Amino acid sequence: MEECRSTTTPMNQKEKFCNEDGAAKIDETLYRTLIGCLMYLTTTRPDIMNATSILSRYMRCASEIHFQAAKRIVRYIKGTIDYGLKFCQVKNSILHSYSDSDWASCVDDMRSTSGYCFSFSSTIFLWSSKRQEIIAQSTAEA
Amino acid sequence: MVDLQMEQKESTQILVDNQAAISIAKNHVFHGKTKHFKLKLYFLREVQREGEIQLIYCKTENQNADILTKSLPQAKYEFFRQRLGVCSFIAKKEC
Numbered sequence: 001m002e003e004c005r006s007t008t009t010p011m012n013q014k015e016k017f018c019n020e021d022g023a024a025k026i027d028e029t030l031y032r033t034l035i036g037c038l039m040y041l042t043t044t045r046p047d048i049m050n051a052t053s054i055l056s057r058y059m060r061c062a063s064e065i066h067f068q069a070a071k072r073i074v075r076y077i078k079g080t081i082d083y084g085l086k087f088c089q090v091k092n093s094i095l096h097s098y099s100d101s102d103w104a105s106c107v108d109d110m111r112s113t114s115g116y117c118f119s120f121s122s123t124i125f126l127w128s129s130k131r132q133e134i135i136a137q138s139t140a141e142a
Numbered sequence: 143m144v145d146l147q148m149e150q151k152e153s154t155q156i157l158v159d160n161q162a163a164i165s166i167a168k169n170h171v172f173h174g175k176t177k178h179f180k181l182k183l184y185f186l187r188e189v190q191r192e193g194e195i196q197l198i199y200c201k202t203e204n205q206n207a208d209i210l211t212k213s214l215p216q217a218k219y220e221f222f223r224q225r226l227g228v229c230s231f232i233a234k235k236e237c
Contacts (some may be wrong), residue, residue, distance in 0.1 A: 008220070011213040047223045050210050080225040082231050098200070100207035115210025122225030 006079025007072055010051040011057040015069065017054065018107040031062035034070050041077070044084055046127045050075055053129045057106070085123055093121035103136065107132065112136050164197045 038052045051073050058066045102115035111134075117127035190197065207215065209222040 008216045013213045013215055015213070035143065038196040045228065046226055047209060047228050048220075051213065080230070083228050084231055085227050086231070087227070088221050098205060100205050100211050105212065111154045113211045115207045117207065117210060117221050119206070119227070124206070127210060127226075 001071070001074060001078075004071075004075050004078065008079065010048050010073045011054070011069065012072070016107050017058060017066060019058065019061050021063055021065050023065045025061075025063055026067050028059070028062050031067055031070065034058055034074075035059060035139050036137040038070070040075055045077075046085070046117065046124060047080075047083075048077065049127060050113075050129045053131075054113075057131065074084045088121070090121040095120055101132070101136075106131060109114070110135055111121075164199055 028128075032082070035052065035056050038048065039056065042049045042052055055066060055070050055073070091107040095118065097116060097118045099116040102113050103112050104110040105113050112132050113129065114132050115127070117124045119125070206222060206225050209219065209226065213219075214222065
C-alpha cells in the first residue's frame with residue numbers, strides 16, 4: 001500500500017454497500033483490524049468519520065467490495081497525511097452546532113444516518129456520525 | 143462551559159436544513175402525521191421553551207454536518223473539510 005495512488009475523497013459518492021453483495025468473503029480479522037485503526041484515527045480526523053462509520057457496519061460480513069472501500073480510505077489518508085484539526089485564537093467565540101441526517105441510506109434495513117458537530121469559533125471539537133436506531137418514516141423525523 | 147470559565151448568555155444555536163422539522167418543533171399545532179414521534183418532540187419543545195437551544199434554518203450549502211452523513215463530490219467535500227477546521231499543517235503555518 002505504500003506506493004499506491006492517493007485519492008481526493010475517502011468514499012465513492014455513488015457507492016452503496018449491503019450485507020450480502022455476492023462478492024468473495026475475505027479474512028475478517030484483517031478487515032476488523034483495518035477498521036479499528038481507522039476508528040482510532042477519527043479522533044483527530046472528522047473528515048473520514050462518515051466513511052469509517054459506514055464500513056464498520058459490515059464487520060461481520062466483510063467482502064472484497066467492503067475491503068476495497070476501506071483501502072480507498074487509506075489511500076485518501078495517504079494524500080492528506082499532513083492534515084489535522086487546527087485551533088486558532090479568536091476574540092468572539094460562539095458555540096455553534098450543526099445537525100443533519102440523510103434518509104434511508106442503509107440498503108439492508110432502510111435506516112437513516114444522522115450526524116452532528118459542535119464547533120467553537122472556527123474548529124469543531126465534538127462530532128458524530130451514526131446510524132439511527134429507529135426507522136424514520138419521514139424526512140422531518142429523520 | 144462553566145468549567146471553561148465562560149458563561150453562556152445566549153442559547154446554543156442548532157442549525158438544521160429541514161424547514162419542516164423546525165416548524166413542527168416550534169408550533170403547538172396538532173399534526174396528525176407526527177403522532178409516531180411524539181415523545182421526542184415534546185422533549186425538544188421543552189428545551190426550546192426554556193431557551194436552552196434554538197433551532198435555526200440553515201441552507202444545505204452551509205450545512206457542515208453534511209460531511210458526517212453522506213459521501214460528497216470532491217469540491218463540496220473539500221469545502222466542508224476546510225470549514226470543519228481540518229487543514230494541512232505544512233501549507234498553513236502562518237494562521
